[in-house]
Amino acid sequence: MAPREILKIENLTTYFYTWAGVVKAVDGISLDVREGETLGLVGESGSGKSVTALSILRIVPMPGRIIGGKIIYKGENLLEKTEDEMQQIRGKEIAYISQDPATSLNPVFSIADQLTEVIRRHQNVTKEEALKKAIELFRLVEIADPEIKIWNYPHQLSGGMKQRIAIARALSCQPNLLLADEPTTNLDVTIQAQILELMKNLKKLGMSMILITHDMGVVAGVADRINVMYAGRVCEVASTKTIFRNPVHPYSRALLEAVSHVTVKRVQPKIIPGAIPNLISPPSGCRFHPRCDFAAAECAAVVPQLVEIEPEHYVACIRAKEFMENVKEVKL
């Protein structure tokens, strides 16, 4: 009873052609999102998470270009669609929530205008019906006094409220897949908690979601499965539980060690030495090897492929087997 995939990305490659050279932002990644699940896309800044999301919608900004791979959505390759067909998919089938709620709403229109615009773009309804729907959405994202707040302009609302509205706008046409690009990064911790609670509730609507974040705490709470990315490639894919209990890839482990545990002990979070590599001329072989504590000689030569080391757990590391055994020993 394998769960059905709503989105399957195969070998997606997106490069940016800058003056300085070709930036290999996303270099042959594969991933899949199953129906109704939330997939966490985790990695440092610059690991290609956002570019992956933009590639799915085919809105990679200039000078970026998708140069290869397949993005299969409901059995159809999005990369073969025309621009007109894509416009029908954006917002209606696949919706996107951008990073900064403060700027993702147009300052010159009232919230009512912005919500009804999307609803009327994709659904054949009158203005009054669209407005009613918009107010319903306000209730869904738990905004008090929707009939009044909907006539406000963005500058009259707080950051948390704006992000709720951005979420409401993304949900307005009941998309099957939601791409949330760091939806909580620019918010206060208390507001973050509220938004995450809201996102969890949204899962009940049966929608699939890709949650992009570098905050391990966020994915732990919301995601079903996690996809760890580093420098434009996928390192490890497994269920949230597995990633947190039994991470195999050295990068996944380093990420988890970099998180401070308030509840456990006074342990200093460990810093991953070095910075994410220059993606114009990335390291050979495994892209993590210059920063990896466990790098072997062949790590610089061989590009590791994603291998299923146990059911539903994929790792792209040539020493994965070794690490697996070690972890088991420790547990015993």
Next chain:
Amino acid sequence: MKAGRKIGTADVMKEKLLETPDKRRTDGVSQWSIAWRRFKKNKAALAGLIIVGAIIFIALFSPIIARYPLNYLASFKEENKIRVPPSSKYWFGTDYIGRDVFSQIVYGAGNVLYVGFGAAAIAMILSITIGITSGYLGGLVDNILMRVTEIFLVIPFLLILLVFLRVAMTIAPSGVGGLTTVTLMIGLFSWAPNARIIRGEVLRVKQNEYIEAAVALGASKWRIMFRHVLPNVLHVIIVLTTLQIATAILVEAGVSFLGFGDPNSVTWGQQLQMASEAVKEAWWEGIFPGLFITLLVLGFNLLGNGLRDALDPRLRE
């Protein structure tokens, strides 16, 4: 306009929704109402608005305000005199064929504003279309449009305008459309600087995430350009329009003064030209039309500056 219709329906709906007996209701405060609040505080801008308003009033009610009929040779017919100095009978004196200068200024107001608004409208439509398309689409379109704009920027504007006017005026049917030809020519040759400014502003606006959000939600290119980008560069456009009106008025005066205007229409520039023959003997013939040109251009400039201060988000306290 599109926006007007949209707000109309929305307002009706708002009324309906607000019928609920809720005391806490707050209306949305748009950026425009904030801008108007700021504008009201600016005395110079209000002065500009009053000057412009007064001259528009004069133009609308010219037959009532003028003391003699259009082109009536008042002092010549009644006293057989021309170039009579200002008196209670002729407030601003009379001109080289005995027409009342004040009445002629009043009749000219409408023509002057026609050229100003008309030329500015043509120039702004061109510069908005070119600026937004060029800035938003970028790439090859941008390259081609901007090179064309540069061609218009480097040609000596006044000189080429005079050449085209001379040609156009000989082709144009006499009497009809002389002023319209002048307006059209000024409009067609003065859009280039504005197109560049608007393009620059579009380049700034299109970086914003709400544009990305609109793309991600499935809006088409044209919809984004004219519904999402245009309202966000409107503050620049409004300011440029007022300044463009002032420039067009000045250019028309200049062209008429040089004798390339429409000789059959009364404009302040035409009056100046005739007055230039006898500046020493009849100073009133040129001073008063000149004063009105200055006043009107000053009014539009004050208005434009006031609008810029009120609308520029960077100056917001």
